[in-house]
Amino acid sequence: MDLAPTSHDTSPDEGATVARIMYASQSTVTTSVYAEMEKIRAAAVRHNEPLGVATALLYQSGWFVQWKEGPGSALLRIMDRVAGDPRHHSVRIVHSSRGPRLLSGPWSMAIVQCDESPADMSRRVLELRRAMDQGMQYPPPAVWRRLSTPMRHPGAARQADPDAFQRVMVCSSEGVSAFELTQWLAHATGEELVHRRFAGAQFLDVASDYVDVERGDRVLRLIAMARNGLQLPLTRAFLPDYSHVVMLLGTDVERNLALMQRVIQACQGLVSPPALLGVAPRQDLHDAPYALARRCGHIYLAALADPEDREACWAAAEPLLQKWQLAANSSSGPVELRRVSGR
Ligand SMILES: Cc1cc2nc3c(=O)[nH]c(=O)nc-3n(C[C@H](O)[C@H](O)[C@H](O)COP(=O)(O)O)c2cc1C
Structure with missing residues (x-):
């Protein structure tokens, strides 16, 4: 493997160019994978x-899939x-390039439980490897996504670029209404709800579910994220791929602001952060989040609906998501990245 150091290699500064590699390997672990x-x-x-x-x-x-920078x-x-x-x-x-540091912390991990066989994963690994051998690579977040959470909705294959589906994160200021909204959408559309669990260096169990639905001429992935997941380096690395972060706000102004602060902190340093979309049961509940978003240079869109009413919530938010479709499609296609690996 050729990962020869560059003049940047002595500087661990955020934003400096680093080597980025990803590999996939077959596990031999027969006991507890978590352990x-x-x-x-x-x-x-260490x-x-x-x-x-x-x-x-x-x-x-x-x-195993490992991403290192x-x-x-x-x-x-x-x-x-x-x-x-x-x-x-x-x-x-399956990926090897030099570029900006995308992982903002030393460690993230995810264990995904699903019904797939090792052969399904193997097929995706080989596809990426083949593309790489032909000189095409996807950016690291797209490689991770293609391996772990590939888009299976048939609507995506009808898009000009099947990888350019819209990605929207949803979080709630309290309770689990973001997960309930995602579950409701899966049920309402008859699509599969996919469950995942993550862990970071500090937060050892973070839930995240998603559903893929077709809206008009595009496919949209709605990803529910637990509040403690917003600090995970892995979550932050994926944020530039989202068009919006939908925040389901309640009547507790302090909790609403606490969620906003977490989201804004997670977006810190991003060149094109996702638009923030607040869904609140009353107009005045948007005042403080709007002021904070403006102060921090974020776009804030306001929708009115009771976050406990899933259908009303989606009906209020969905039209606002449509306008930003192009922004969502910007950063996941294959590009010719200069390889640094000889393998
Ligand atoms: C899939 C996989 C990924 C690993 N990633 C790392 C890693 O990023 N850093 C590391 O030091 N060890 C990693 N290890 C563990 C090393 O292979 C090795 O066991 C460990 O570094 C030995 O550390 P020690 O000498 O302090 O006991 C990984 C092992 C596996 C199976």
Whole structure:
């Protein structure tokens, strides 16, 4: 593997150019995957952080997927050790580039439980590898998405670019109404609701569900995110791919502002952050969120509906999502990224 250091490699500064690699490998773990990933987490936090390396690790359908960013020489050293670990085999690089740091913290992990077989995952790994061998690569968040949460809605294949579907995050200021809205939408449209769990260095269990629905001539993925998930480096890395963050606000002004602050903090440093869309039961409840969004330079769209009334909520928010379709389609297609890996 050629991850030769550059002049930037000694600087772990945010925004500096770093080496970014992603690989997929087949797990040999036969006991608790969670327990093994916890051990890997402990080793990674111990070894990676001092070297300025950030990583996100996924386990799904018998496969590990790991995304690493940092100085090329440090990645090379860590990868040499990791590649020989008996807990996995058949390590295949599926992304390798230099670019801005996208992972904002040392560690994220996700365990996705689904009915897929290892062969399904294997097919997607091979597709990415084939594209890479032909000189085409997807940006790291798109690689992760294509492996872990591929778009299966037939409507996406009818789009000019099947990868350019709209992605919208939804969070609630209290309770679980974001998850209930996603569940309601899945039920109302007859689409599958997909459940996922994540963990970061501090927050060890974060839920996130999503549903893909066709709206007019586009497919939209609505992703419910737990409030504590907003701080995860992995969540932050995906934010530029979202057109909107929908915030289901309640009557407690303090809680509404606390959610807004988390969202704004997660968006910090993004060149084109998603538009913020508040859904509140009364107009005056938009005043403080609107003022905060304006102060921080964010677009704030206001919709009126009782967040407990899923149907009304979606009816109020959905028309506002349509106008931003183009913004949602900007950043996930394959591009010719300069490879830094010889594998
Ligand atoms: C899929 C996978 C990913 C891993 N990722 C890392 C990593 O990012 N950093 C790290 O130090 N070790 C990682 N490990 C663990 C290493 O292979 C090795 O066990 C560990 O670094 C040894 O640390 P120790 O010598 O302090 O016990 C990973 C292992 C597996 C199976």
